[in-house]
Amino acid sequence: MVESVKESNSSNISNKNIKPIVEYKKVHKSFGDVEVLKGLDLNIFPGEKVALIGPSGSGKTTIIRMLMTLEQPTSGEIIVDGKNLWHMEKNGKLVPASEKHLREVRGDIGMVFQHFNLFPHMTILQNCMTAPVQVQKEDKESAKKRSIEMLEKVGLGDKLDNYPNQLSGGQKQRVAMARALVMRPKIMLFDEVTSALDPELVGEVLEVIRDIAKEGEMAMVLVTHEMDFALEVADRVIFLDDGVIAEEGKPSEVLEESNNERLQQFLYRFRS
Amino acid sequence: MIIINAMIEVFPVLMKGINITITVFIFSSIFSYIFAFIAGLCRVSNNRLVRGGTSIYVEIFRGTSLIVQLFWLYYAIPMLFDVGIDNRLAAGVLAISLNYGAYMSEIVRGSILAVDKGQTEASIALNLSRSQRMRIVIFPQAFRMMLPEFGNYLIQILKATSLVSLIGMTDILYHGNILRSTNLSAAPTVYLLLLVFYFIMALPLIFLTRKGEQISKRGVAS
Numbered sequence: 001m002v003e004s005v006k007e008s009n010s011s012n013i014s015n016k017n018i019k020p021i022v023e024y025k026k027v028h029k030s031f032g033d034v035e036v037l038k039g040l041d042l043n044i045f046p047g048e049k050v051a052l053i054g055p056s057g058s059g060k061t062t063i064i065r066m067l068m069t070l071e072q073p074t075s076g077e078i079i080v081d082g083k084n085l086w087h088m089e090k091n092g093k094l095v096p097a098s099e100k101h102l103r104e105v106r107g108d109i110g111m112v113f114q115h116f117n118l119f120p121h122m123t124i125l126q127n128c129m130t131a132p133v134q135v136q137k138e139d140k141e142s143a144k145k146r147s148i149e150m151l152e153k154v155g156l157g158d159k160l161d162n163y164p165n166q167l168s169g170g171q172k173q174r175v176a177m178a179r180a181l182v183m184r185p186k187i188m189l190f191d192e193v194t195s196a197l198d199p200e201l202v203g204e205v206l207e208v209i210r211d212i213a214k215e216g217e218m219a220m221v222l223v224t225h226e227m228d229f230a231l232e233v234a235d236r237v238i239f240l241d242d243g244v245i246a247e248e249g250k251p252s253e254v255l256e257e258s259n260n261e262r263l264q265q266f267l268y269r270f271r272s
Numbered sequence: 273m274i275i276i277n278a279m280i281e282v283f284p285v286l287m288k289g290i291n292i293t294i295t296v297f298i299f300s301s302i303f304s305y306i307f308a309f310i311a312g313l314c315r316v317s318n319n320r321l322v323r324g325g326t327s328i329y330v331e332i333f334r335g336t337s338l339i340v341q342l343f344w345l346y347y348a349i350p351m352l353f354d355v356g357i358d359n360r361l362a363a364g365v366l367a368i369s370l371n372y373g374a375y376m377s378e379i380v381r382g383s384i385l386a387v388d389k390g391q392t393e394a395s396i397a398l399n400l401s402r403s404q405r406m407r408i409v410i411f412p413q414a415f416r417m418m419l420p421e422f423g424n425y426l427i428q429i430l431k432a433t434s435l436v437s438l439i440g441m442t443d444i445l446y447h448g449n450i451l452r453s454t455n456l457s458a459a460p461t462v463y464l465l466l467l468v469f470y471f472i473m474a475l476p477l478i479f480l481t482r483k484g485e486q487i488s489k490r491g492v493a494s
């Protein structure tokens with residue numbers, strides 16, 4: 001199986017002498033006695049759109065949460081843009097990362113959550129401009145201007161002064177995306193961002209992701225159950241099963257041509 | 273007629289203590305809040321020692337009687353250590369504030385912990401620092417949750433101020449007691465009026481508490 005992973009990796013278009021922006025190296029993750037990830041090796045390249053699929057509990061969320069520093073790997077390394085995320089060098093030795101180190105390395109990463117996690121005590125505009133001002137020390141006027149542009153881009157230019165509880169789920173999720181995007185991340189993580197939405201609101205959110213994906217320069221990791229969407233947007237689909245990558249490759253290969261039995265079963269459930 | 277006469281006699285006597293009662297109340301409230309915030313934040317600190325030390329303070333002051341704490345501060349400590357508080361106001365305010373600060377720190381702590389975890393995660397994803405997370409995201413939401421309980425405690429602090437008469441501070445209860453001891457038949461009028469006094473002072477606080485509840489309800493829903 002390791003062989004097949006390597007093969008599909010090297011056949012990937014993004015892999016021609018370009019340095020990956022994210023590398024997972026033999027990453028293990030256990031919760032208590034349960035080992036969720038069993039030695040994950042995964043490279044993500046600049047601008048690449050990766051869809052993570054797999055059965056519930058297979059560790060998709062855990063993979064991106066470790067990259068966002070919300071969960072710490074049990075062992076193994078995650079390298080972001082050449083820098084070790086969870087460890088830093090001190091007197092020639094690798095030691096656990098300090099808060100300062102984590103902040104330095106995760107600055108290029110943004111994330112959108114299943115349940116939006118907007119700040120309820122701030123207006124939509126404040127939700128977006130707080131981090132650029134506080135974290136990137138951008139001046140207020142320019143952060144405000146960019147936030148407004150971003151909110152207009154996701155179709156919420158008329159809601160600037162509203163509070164999150166005045167918005168629909170789809171609108172909230174679009175705000176959450178704008179909030180992440182104004183930070184100009186090089187990598188964006190999406191954790192089932194449509195699965196908490198009423199079905200009729202899913203489209204507007206996917207629309208925004210599709211637009212962002214088209215712009216191209218940002219790497220995106222999408223945990224999703226929307227197979228058609230993965231097929232359309234992703235450069236690479238990764239099927240996760242039992243703590244390892246069980247299948248990966250171009251969306252059409254993985255979703256339509258694979259012989260992997262577990263994958264077939266998994267996909268069958270979505271098509272029926 | 274007799275009752276009204278009695279009231280006319282009692283009222284000005286009690287009024288002599290109103291300054292002290294209000295002064296003790298205002299200082300005690302301010303310091304209770306200060307202690308509550310400091311202790312509450314310490315109790316959610318990452319530092320084990322800070323957390324442990326603070327919870328000892330909280331448990332001791334919640335677990336023992338306020339009157340005894342007051343007597344300790346005013347009578348016992350100065351005698352034991354030969355330094356201390358020979359100022360009644362300071363002793364009274366300190367005892368009440370340490371005691372209520374301990375109770376209210378639990379509200380501060382509970383409210384901070386009650387803020388949805390997703391809020392912290394979103395602020396980490398936006399790369400806010402630990403202190404920014406607390407200051408900008410968590411605390412403002414926690415604060416709204418604290419308001420109703422904080423209002424209730426204000427009313428309790430007001431009622432607790434009457435204890436300072438026990439260390440000889442001349443608040444309204446003190447003056448009432450003096451009057452009763454010189455004129456036993458005045459007792460019913462004195463204590464009826466005292467109740468009315470405390471209730472009237474509590475009215476604005478009750479109103480504040482309602483306001484706090486409204487703000488609290490308005491603010492948190494996402």
Ligand SMILES: Nc1ncnc2c1ncn2[C@@H]1O[C@H](COP(=O)(O)OP(=O)(O)OP(=O)(O)O)[C@@H](O)[C@H]1O
Binds near residue numbers: 055061
């Ligand atoms: N904080 C945690 N504590 C204990 N167990 C956890 C924790 N987070 C995740 N797990 C467990 O780890 C496993 C993988 O979880 P994860 O959320 O990564 O799966 P997933 O692939 O995202 O699933 P889903 O499709 O249901 O979202 C699950 O069995 C889950 O119960």
Ligand SMILES: [Mg+2]
Binds near residue numbers: 060061062191192
């Ligand atoms: Mg998940």
